[in-house]
Amino acid sequence: MTDPALDAETLRERALTTLTTARARTTLLTSCVDEPDLTAQHSPLMSPLVWDLAHIGNQEEQWLLRAVAGRDAMRPEIDGLYDAFEHPRSERPSLPLLAPAEARAYASEVRGRVLDLLEGTAFHGTRLTEAGFAFGMIAQHEQQHDETMLITHQLRIGPQALTAPDPDPAPPFTGPSEVLVPGGPFTMGTSTEPWALDNERPAHRREVAPYWIDTTPVTNGAYRAFIDDGGYDDERWWTPDGWAHIRRHGIHAPLFWHRDGGQWLRRRFGVTEVVPPDEPVLHVSWFEADAYARWAGRRLPTEAEWEKAARHDPVSGRSTRYPWGDADPAPRHANLGQRHLRPAPAGSYPEGESPLGVRQLIGDVWEWTASDFLPYPGFQVFPYKEYSEVFFGPEYKVLRGGSFAVDEVACRGTFRNWDYPIRRQIFSGFRTARAAEGA
Known part of the structure; x- marks a missing residue:
């Protein structure tokens, strides 16, 4: 004992x-x-x-x-x-x-x-x-x-106030662009994580059909192809609310981006720099993420699909705390805690990948999912309803995984974030998914 x-x-x-x-x-x-x-x-x-x-x-x-x-x-x-x-x-x-x-x-x-x-x-x-x-x-x-x-x-507009070292350089990712997640049940949420918040509880079984999910988050380079193809000017890719929103506000690129001649620049903590093509795209709304996915012939993963890709171990059949297992995050696993002030290149942190081979599910960028923010079956308010319950409903979309700005104490495989689908100032990106053939 x-x-x-x-x-x-x-x-x-x-x-x-x-x-x-x-x-x-x-x-x-x-x-x-x-x-x-x-x-x-x-x-x-x-x-x-x-x-x-x-x-x-x-x-x-x-x-x-x-x-x-x-x-x-x-x-x-x-x-x-x-x-x-x-x-x-x-x-x-x-x-x-x-x-x-x-x-x-x-x-x-x-x-x-x-x-x-x-x-x-x-x-x-x-x-x-x-x-x-x-x-x-x-x-x-x-x-x-x-x-x-x-x-x-x-x-904030003004001189640079914060500095941090950049993530380590990473060779161009040459692995598969997507990973097949097998269908079947898995355990979603938690009843045992001692500091988990009420919306992460209780643990429950979810049945998920087989699907493919991006190995890494969508990069700036990939997102530029959507822009260059006229994605912001083609109503086909947008929900009615999303199309109305970008037209009303004149949105034509991620927040903090602007075009200078033939290149895209961005403002990052007071510094203007060329948009790096290999980093996960940042500061996009749910509407933008959803439109890109449609343009690419794909879709955003559901919250359950995201969590299964992040936690399900097909060998043991159990759900782990993090993609790499149950150990607390270390610098080799993920980009967390404001250690850097930008996402790491796509494909970084091979020691942090899930058993299925999906990378960067924790850290770097919050990832939009297709799901509304709703309670799990058996949800109970604790210790106050204003943390989760008052936000449940279709007005909010779920984000998962955390960003480079998230500390490990507020980030785990079950942690749920949510925001309005118009929000872009948050450190948000996404990855896409598609149904497996015959599913």
Whole structure:
């Protein structure tokens, strides 16, 4: 039998590591620009960076100090200011937000009290404390906001504020362009991952017909062929809503792209560069991904198809935590955690491929799927309905796999993301699929 004390110490160390990692990233994202850039709204789609900073601290206080520890509110008067559902992003600059120094001090004080709490926490007794779930939930929440803040940095107009080394060069991918995924049942979702969120639960059996799926995400070079063939000017490839949207807004290429003579350039974190043909395409909406797939004679994979390609081991018949197995992600597996500020070339990370030979399913770019964001059979809200339940419905499309901006704590084979089909500022790409003949 495993020593319970050792188990508790392991959980404590994991919680401490993930919270510390998230806070280091938050600090980087909010200290690399001057105060005017922290308080400005760089896009009506995004909050001022200083709002995210105090919101991170407020959520940590509410869930760890109040809900877990039962303590009184430190600053109850600011709860409403940092309630994401009470104030749309476009309105947040007009609120009496904490100034940057005050927001930093508040988040720091909350974190100090949380670390004291962590020292004495027993990881059992309630659903919130079981296996350190509440600490994991807060670490994931902070990392999700870190990705949101990185999106804000990409939207920000001005000198480069962030730097990171590029991914290692990779030889041109010469493997098969697609992989056959056999039909049959597999286990989707999870009932055992201790820090999985409610929309990932419960584990359940899904039957999937055989299909082919791209070995790698669709690249910039492949997407350019769609543009050059007049894809944005041909209504045949677009849903009615998608066609109306691109015509209304004059969209003719991925966000941040522009043509200069005979070449395409893009803006990436304050730097203008030639669009690299071998990278997965980035900053495309669901409408654009769907149109490309139709033009290519293919389709977007369903969410179940994506997860089967990522988790199903045909030899054992079981579903693994990640494409490469059950081990936590390492740099050799995937491009995660803002280690780089761009996707790696298509075909990178052979050690991260799935048993079926599909690559880059985790990291690099969020991948649009054909599916609406809906609950799994047996879904139960936990710990609050505003995390998942209020978003269920056909208005949102599911994205899978994470991007280079996602930390491993907020990314696994069962993790589900969702957004409106018009969204392009997110780090989104896609791969395509097709039915197997005779299926």
